Every structure is written in structure tokens, then in C-alpha cells.
Amino acid sequence: MENLKNNIDHYMKLKGIKMYTHLLVDIAHELGIKGQEAYEFANKEKSNFSKMLKGERPLKYDFIIPLEKIFGISLARLLEENAYKLPVKKENVPFNKGFRYYAYLDDPKLYKEEFDLLLTKDGESILTQTDEFEKTFLDYVVEYHSVNGVRYLHDEYGIKLKWFHNQFEFSKGKGITYIHFENYIEFARLVASMNDVELFNDIYDPYNMFFTNHHYGAENCIFCQSEYLEIILDNDGLFNSIFEIKPYELKLGNISRRKKQVESITYRPIINPIINNCLKYALKHLDKYKHRAIDILKFGIEHNRKIASKITFTDCYICNELGELKNFKDKNYYDIVVFVERDIDVNDDEIKSLTNQLLKFNKL
Incomplete structure (x- = not known):
């Protein structure tokens, strides 16, 4: 750390900072600590800072950005041997x-x-x-x-x-x-x-997962993780977006483009493929997400009825955990319906009533 001490001493001189205590006060200001508290911070950190310069302990991570801003150079320059000998002007220290x-x-x-x-x-x-x-x-x-x-x-x-x-x-x-x-x-x-739903759904895109893989894949897939599902369930905008029924344009990779001779494929409108995982998680945590489970079930009751009215019910079946609906007689048919996993048992009369109203498709 001798280089660090030499370089800090050099740039302190260039900046007119005479004492380490004054430098620590400047660091405090960069960290948002103002007034008398900045001086208390400096006195508290003075001993530790001295040990950092002597190499007796590592430089505090919280000090990095403040030091870079105060001196106008990168940490790499502060640590670089002989960096303080580089020609610099006091009023315009170069910054890497x-x-x-x-x-x-x-x-x-x-x-x-x-x-x-x-x-x-x-x-x-x-x-x-x-x-x-x-x-x-x-x-x-x-x-x-x-x-x-x-x-x-x-x-x-x-x-x-x-x-x-x-x-x-x-x-x-x-x-x-x-x-x-x-x-x-x-x-x-x-x-x-x-709070930009379109931006979020474009970066974290379950439609891509649905149309390229048709299931979640690995158990650690983000769309299965409780923390991610809570982000959706806790955000009104993101939660409401799972009910949108919209077409999806899948941009193809190089091999698929050459094979199909097109840049992309546009699929007909479906609901957000993550909806059933949101329902599953909400049902398992009714103490926090009962209102979300109710909203999804009410939507599902109407949504499933609309789909059933357009198909021969006995020809179709749910083929995976996404709620993907397939047709025995039409390999090109697909849709997504709302369903409740058989292993989920809830002790809530309102939820049970809604679940009973949910049209249930055969599941393979």
C-alpha cells in the first residue's frame, strides 16, 4: 500500500488538501454526510484510514468512489506505481x-x-x-x-x-x-x-421461454423463483400485464433464419405464460397474496370458458406446467389456460368457491 499512500499524498498536495482529516471530511461529504457529522466521521475513521495507508488493512470499498471523485482519477491510477509522477495540472487532473x-x-x-x-x-x-x-x-x-x-x-x-x-x-x-x-x-x-412494464417484460420475457422451450426447464429458472414471483405480485403494473392477451414476435437465431428463410415468426395472441406460476405461488401464500389469487381465478373462470367455447373440449389437454393447451387432432393448435395444481390444498372458502368454478381441462 506504499504506492497508495504516496499517490494520495501527491494528489492531496495538488488539490490543496493539507491533512488526512480534511480528506476524510471530503469523503464524508461525498457519502452524503454533512455538517458536524462529517467531522465526527473523520475523527472516527482517522485511525482506520491510517492503517489502510500503511497496508495494515484493505482500503474500504465505500471510500473508492469518493476518492476517485475528489482526486479526479481512477483507483487504478492511485494504486499504480509512480502514478503520482505523471505530468498533471492542478486545475485539471486527468481522469481515466x-x-x-x-x-x-x-x-x-x-x-x-x-x-x-x-x-x-x-x-x-x-x-x-x-x-x-x-x-x-x-x-x-x-x-x-x-x-x-x-x-x-x-x-x-x-x-x-x-x-x-x-x-x-x-x-x-x-x-x-x-x-x-x-x-x-x-x-x-x-x-x-x-414502473415501466413494457421495459421489464422485454428484458424478463416469459413469452420467449414459452415459444422456444414450452416449459420452465431447469428448477432454478428465474420464472420459478419465489423472489421473482413476488416482484410480479407486488407490482400492480406488472401483475396486470399477466392478463394481457397479445401476439408475440419471436426473433429467430442464425440457424433458424437460414432454415425458415424468415427473420422472425409472429404467434397469435395468448396470455402471459407466467400466469399459472403466479397463481400457484399466491395460493401457497394466501396470507399475503389472497387478493392476487382471487383476481387470477376470476380472470381464469372467464378466460377458460371463452377458450372452451371455440374448441372441441375432449380433443384438448393441458400438456405442461405453463398451462399450455394442445389439441390431439391439430398439432399446430396452442393456447394457455388457467389451472390449479392438484397438490395444492387451500383452507379458504372464497378461494375454494372460485376454484370450483374454474373450468378444468384434462391434464397429461
Whole structure:
């Protein structure tokens, strides 16, 4: 850590900061601590900060962004040997911007004008890179609640969750990048907090899962996870979207495009394929989601009747956990109906009454 101390001393001198206590007060201000509390913070952290500079303990993660902003340089420059010898002007210290900084500022203009220019030496996108904390740009988007970063990734890179591996897909131009991201649930919470239903459903897209796989696949599929289902059930806009009956355009991959000689396939309107998993979860947690279960069952009663009126009832059957309805005599037929799993037993008269009214199809 000797380099860190030398470099911090150098940039303190450039910035006219005479004491570590004064630097800690500036750090406190960057952390949103004001007034007398900032000085109390400085006195409290002075001993720890001294030990960090001596290498007796690691630099606090919370100090990274404040130090970068105060000195106008990246942490990498602070840690780099002889960095303090680089020619700099006191009034305009150069700053090596990194993806952490962009997520922190969350400035749409900077995303548009500069972010794409950040490439590694081998030409790979910055989206795949990690910093000294093994974190990616996506990690910092979640950490700093960077809603403009979410929109930028959606509009410019077409970010989508690939549900079968819980990975994110980014496509820009002709290239496609896949990133494994452990915080996909926290990212979902962030996107949901933006109250943009269309944006959320485009990134977390159960229709893609339905038309490409026809079932949830692995047990850890995000659409089966309780935390994800609660995000849907807790958000009025997202919850109401599961009742929408709409067509779906499936964009084909390279192999399918060559085989079918089309760019995409548009499927006729169906309800959101996640509806039955939402119902299942709500029925298992009636203490919190009884009102949601009632809404889904009431919708299902009417929806199932409409579907039954258009088919020969005995020819059709539910073929999977999504509630997909197939026809023995027509291999091209498909729809989604609302159903209740046989193993779910509820002790609620109102729910039982609605369940009894729900038209039940044969299930294989």
C-alpha cells in the first residue's frame, strides 16, 4: 500500500488538501454526510484510514468512489506505481474513466457519447470486463440504482435475460455477448422500480421461454423463483400485464433464419405464460397474496370458458406446467389456460368457491 499512500499524498498536495482529516471530511461529504457529522466521521475513521495507508488493512470499498471523485482519477491510477509522477495540472487532473464511474454518474449523455468507446485492447466490450473487485458494469448498475444505465443497455444493447441459464444477452450490430450475472433478481427489482412494464417484460420475457422451450426447464429458472414471483405480485403494473392477451414476435437465431428463410415468426395472441406460476405461488401464500389469487381465478373462470367455447373440449389437454393447451387432432393448435395444481390444498372458502368454478381441462 506504499504506492497508495504516496499517490494520495501527491494528489492531496495538488488539490490543496493539507491533512488526512480534511480528506476524510471530503469523503464524508461525498457519502452524503454533512455538517458536524462529517467531522465526527473523520475523527472516527482517522485511525482506520491510517492503517489502510500503511497496508495494515484493505482500503474500504465505500471510500473508492469518493476518492476517485475528489482526486479526479481512477483507483487504478492511485494504486499504480509512480502514478503520482505523471505530468498533471492542478486545475485539471486527468481522469481515466471506468465503468464504475459511468454507473455512479448515470448520465445519459455520457453513456451515449463515451461509453461505447471504452474497449479493451483485444476489442471486447466493456460489458464483459471486471474491475479489481471482480465486479462488472451490471453489478454497479444495481449497486448505484442506475436507472439510466438500464435504459441505455436496453435501447442500445437490447439486454434480455436468457432464462435457461439466467444469463443476459446483449446484441449490438451483428455481435452478441452473453454475461453470467448472479444479481439477476436484484436487477429485476431495479427494473421493476422504474414502473415501466413494457421495459421489464422485454428484458424478463416469459413469452420467449414459452415459444422456444414450452416449459420452465431447469428448477432454478428465474420464472420459478419465489423472489421473482413476488416482484410480479407486488407490482400492480406488472401483475396486470399477466392478463394481457397479445401476439408475440419471436426473433429467430442464425440457424433458424437460414432454415425458415424468415427473420422472425409472429404467434397469435395468448396470455402471459407466467400466469399459472403466479397463481400457484399466491395460493401457497394466501396470507399475503389472497387478493392476487382471487383476481387470477376470476380472470381464469372467464378466460377458460371463452377458450372452451371455440374448441372441441375432449380433443384438448393441458400438456405442461405453463398451462399450455394442445389439441390431439391439430398439432399446430396452442393456447394457455388457467389451472390449479392438484397438490395444492387451500383452507379458504372464497378461494375454494372460485376454484370450483374454474373450468378444468384434462391434464397429461
